[in-house]
Amino acid sequence: MSDHSSPRALIVLLTTASAVVALFGLREVASIAGPVLLALVLVIAVSPVRGWLAGRGSPTWVQVAVPFLVVVLVLLGMVAVLTVSVIQLASILPTYATQFQDLLAEAQLFAVSHGISNEQLNKAVQSYDPGRVLGIVQTLLTSLLGVLSSLFLMVVLLLAMSLDAPVTAKLLAAGRDHKPALVTALTTFAGRTRRYLVVSTVFGLICSALDVCVLALLGVPLPLLWGVLALITTYIPNIGFVLGLLPPALLALLDGGSRQMILVIVAYSVINVVFQSFILPKYLGDAVGLSTTMTLLSLIVWTFVLGPLGALLAIPLSLLTRALLIDSDPSARWAAALISGGSTSPPPPDPSGTASTR
Template sequence: MNQQSAPRALIILVGIAGALIVLFGLREVSSVVGPLVLALVLVIAVAPVRSWLARRGASVWLQVAVPFLIMLLVLLGMAGVLTMAAVQLGELAPAYTRRFEELLTDARAFAIARGISGEQLDRAIDSFDPARVIGIAQSLLGGVIGVFSALFLIVVLMLAMCLDAPITARVLDSGEGRKVALVEALGRFARKTRRYLIVSTVFGLINAILDVIALYLIGVPLPLLWGVLALIANYIPNIGFVIALVPPATLALLDAGVREMLLVVAAYVVFNVVTQSLLLPKFLGDAVGLSTTMTFLSLIIWAFVLGPLGAILAIPLSLLAKALLIDSDPAAAWAGALISNRPPAVTRPTGSKSRRSGA
C-alpha cells in the first residue's frame, strides 16, 4: 500500500510556523534563555583549560574550580567596566547638551544661507532633542543594572555546567566512537564556537587598542570607554563596526568639531578594513560556516528574540541551531551547503564506472 507524502509546500509552511512559535516562545523567556546561552558559551570557551588539567591528572574539583574562576573573573570584569562606562556617560552627556544645540543652530544657518526652507529645518531640528543624549546614557545604565540582576543566575548556571563538564565530556567522547550524528554535530559546534570566540577576541583586542591610541591622539574624551565598546561590538556581526564608531565620532564632533570627527571616522575605517576585512577572514577561515546573508539574518532574529545579548551571541546561537537542526541530520546536507554558501562535494558511487563499463 502506497503512502502519500505531504506536499512539500505544506511541510515548509508547517516548519516556518513551528520556527515562529519557538522563537516567540524563547522571546517570552529571554530573561532565562539569555543567561543560559551566555553561560554555555563561556563554558565552551574555557573547555580547553579543563581538558589540559585532566590530561595532567588534576583532581576533579580543580578541573571545575579553575575554569569557573576564569569565567567569573571575566564576567565580573566586563560587568564592572560597563557599569563605570554607564556612569561616565551619564555624567558626560549633560555637559554637551548646550554644545549640541549650538551645532544645530550653526547647521540651520548654514543650510538657510544655501536656500533650504527654514520650516523643514525647524521640523528636523525639533526631532533632534538634546535630552535624548541623556536618555541614551540612562538606558545604557538601566541595561547594565539588568545584567547585574541576572548575574547570580549566570554564575549558578556556569557552576552547574562546570560541575557536569567532566562527565559530559566522557559521554560525548563515547558517543563519537559510535559515529552518532548528533554528538558529532555538537562537537563541531563547540569547536567552531571556541575558535570563533578566540579569534574574534584576539582581533577585537587589537582593534580596541588601535582605537584607543587613535582616540587619545585625536583628543576624544573617554578613549578607554570607546575601546571597550569596540571590543564588545566586535562580536556583533555586520553592524558592530557602526555601533562602535557612532558614539566616539559624535563625541568628537561635539567636543572639537568636524575635523576631529572625520579623523575618528578615518581611523576606525582603516583599522576595520585591515583587521576585519583582510586579516580576520584568513585566521577565522570556515569556523563560522555561515553565509553573509545568513549572518545578517541571524543578527536580526536573535536580537529580536534576546535583545542586545542576542546580537552579541548571534553567531554562537546560529551555530547551535545549525548543529541541532541541520548538521545532526545527514539528509539535510543540502541545507547546510545553502546556509554556508558552499556547494556540497559531489560523490560518485563506487560501482557506477564498473556498471557503465560492463554495459
Template sequence: MIRQGFPRALIVLVGTAAAVITLAGVQAVGSIVGPVVLALTLVIAVSPVRGWLVRRRAPVWLQVAVPLALVLLVLLGMVAVLSIAAAQLAILAPTYTVQFNAMVTDLQHWAAGLGYGSDQLNKALSSLDPGKLIGVAQSLLSSLLGVLSSLFLIVVLLLAMSLDAPVITRIVDAASTERPALTNALKTFSSKTRRYLIVSTVFGLICSVLDVTALYILDVPLPLLWGVLALITNYIPNIGFILGLIPPALLGLLEGGPKTMLLVIAAYMAINVVIQSFIQPKFLGDAVGLSTTATFLSLIVWGWVLGPLGALLAIPLSLLVRALLVDSDPDGAWTAALISGRLPEGSSQPRPDTRPNTHPDPRPGTRSEQSGDH
C-alpha cells in the same frame, strides 16, 4: 511499489509554522534562555583550560575552579567597564552645553548664508540637546549592561555547567557509536564556537588598540573605555563596530566639532572595516559555517528574539541550531551547504558537456560532410 508521502510544500509550511511558534516561545522565556546560552558559550570557551588540567591530573575541584574563575573575571570586567562608561557619560553630558550652543550658533550663521531664515532653523534645532545626544550613547551602554543584569543566574548556571562538563563529555563520547551524526554535530558546534570566540577576541583586541590610539590622537574623552566597548561590540556580526562608534563619535562632535566627529568615523571605518571584512574572515575560514546572508539574518532573528544578548550570541545560537537540526541529520548535507555557502564534501560542480557531436547534421554542405569528402 510507489512511496507516498506528504507534499514538500506542506512540509515547508509546517516547518516554517513550527519555527515561528518555537521562536515566539523562546522570546517569551528569553530572560532564561539568554543566560543559559551565554553560560554554555562561556563554558565551551574555557573548555581547553579544563582539558589541560585533566591531562595534568589536577584535582577535580581545581578543574572546576580555574575555568569558572576565568569566566567570572571576564563577566565582572565587562560589567565594570560598561557601568563606568555609562556613569562617565552622565557626568560629561552637562559640561558640553556651551560647546553645543556655540555649534548651534555657527550652524545658524552657515544656514543664513545659504538663504534659510533663522526661524526655520530654530524650529529644526529646537529638538536638539546635548543631553539627548549623550542620551543616545547612554541608552546603548545601558542596553549592553542589561545583558548582564541576570548575573546571579549566569553565575549559578556557570557553576552547574562546570561541575557537569566532565560527565557530559564522557556521555557524548560514549554515544558516538549509537548516535554518530549527533555526536559529531555537537563536537563540531563546540569547536566552531570556541574558534569563533578566540579569533573574534584576538582581532577585537587589535581593533581596540588601534581605536584607542586614534581616539588619543584626536583628543576624544575616555578613549580607553571606548576601546573596551569596541572589543565587546566586535562579537556582534556586521554592525558591531557601528554600535561601538556611536559614543566616541558623539563626544568627538561635542569636543572638537564636526571635523573631529568625521575623523573619528573615518578612523573607525578604516580600522574596523579593513580588519573585520578583509583580514579576519581569512583566519576564521570555515570556522563559522554560515554564509554572509545567514549571518546577517541570524543577527536580525536572534536580536528580535533575545534583544541585545541575542545580538551578542547570534553566531553561537545559529551554530547550535545548525548542529541540532541540520548537522545531526545524515540527509542534511545540502541544507548545510545552503546555510554555509559551501558545497558538501565529495560533491563536484557540473561540468559543461565537451563530448564531440556524433550526430551528423542532415543539412547539406555542413562541416561534417565537408570533412568527410577530404
C-alpha cells in the same frame, strides 16, 4: 502502490510555522534564555582549559573551579570598566549641551541654505531641551543595572554548567557509537564556536587597543569606554563596526568639531578594514560555516528574539541551530551547502586539540 508521503509544500509550511512558534516562545522567556545561552557559550569557550587540566591529572574540582574563575574574572573586570566609564560619561554629557545646541543650529542653517528647511525642523530645534541629555544618561544607568542583575543569574548558571561539564564530555564520548551524527555535529559546533570566539577575541583586543590609542592621541574623552565597546561589538557580525564607531565619533564631534570626528572615522575605518577584511578571514577560515546572507539573517533573527544579547550571540546560536537541525541529519546535507554558501568542507582543526572526545 499509492504514495502516502506528505506534500513537500505542507512540510515546508509546518516547519516554518514550528520555527516561528519556537522563536516567539523563546522571545517571551528571553530574560532567562539569554543568560542561559551566554553561559553555555562561555563554558564551551573555556573548555580547553578544563581539557588541559584533565590531561595533567588535575582533580575534578580544579577542572571545574579554574575555568569558572577565568570566566567570572573576565566578566567582572569588563563590568567594572563599563560601570566606571558610564559614571564618567554621565558626569560629562551635560557639559556638551551647549555644543549640541550649536550643532543643531548649524544644521538648521545648512538646511535653509539648501532649500530643505521646513516648519517641523524649526519646531524640533526650538523644542530641544538640554535636560534631555540627563534622561539619556539615566537610561544608560538603568540598563547597566539590568545587566548587573542578569550577571548574577549568569554566574550561577556558569557554576552549574561548569560542574556538569566533565560529566557531559563523558556522555558525549559514550554516545558516539549510538548517535554518531549527533555527537559529531555537537563536537563540530563546539570546535567552530571556540575558534570563532578565540580568533575574534584576539583580533578584537588588538583593534580595541589601537582604537584606544587613536582616541587618546586625538583627545576624545573616555577612550577606554569606547575601546571596550569596540571589543564587544567585534562579536556582532556585519554591523558591529558601525555600532562601535558611532558613539566616539559623535562625542568627538561635540568635543572637537567636525575635523576631530572625521579623524576618528578615518582611523576606525582603516583599522577595521585592515583587520576585519584582510587579516581576520585568513585566520578564521571556514570556522563559521555560514554564508554572508545567513550571517546577516542570523543577526536579525537572534536580535529580534533575544535583544542586544542575541546580536552578540548570533554566530554561536546559528552554529548550534545548524548542528541540531542540519549537521546531525545526514539527509540534510543539501541544506548545509545552502546556508554555508556552497562550502561543506569540515571545520579547521580545533587549536585546543579538544574538539573531539573519544
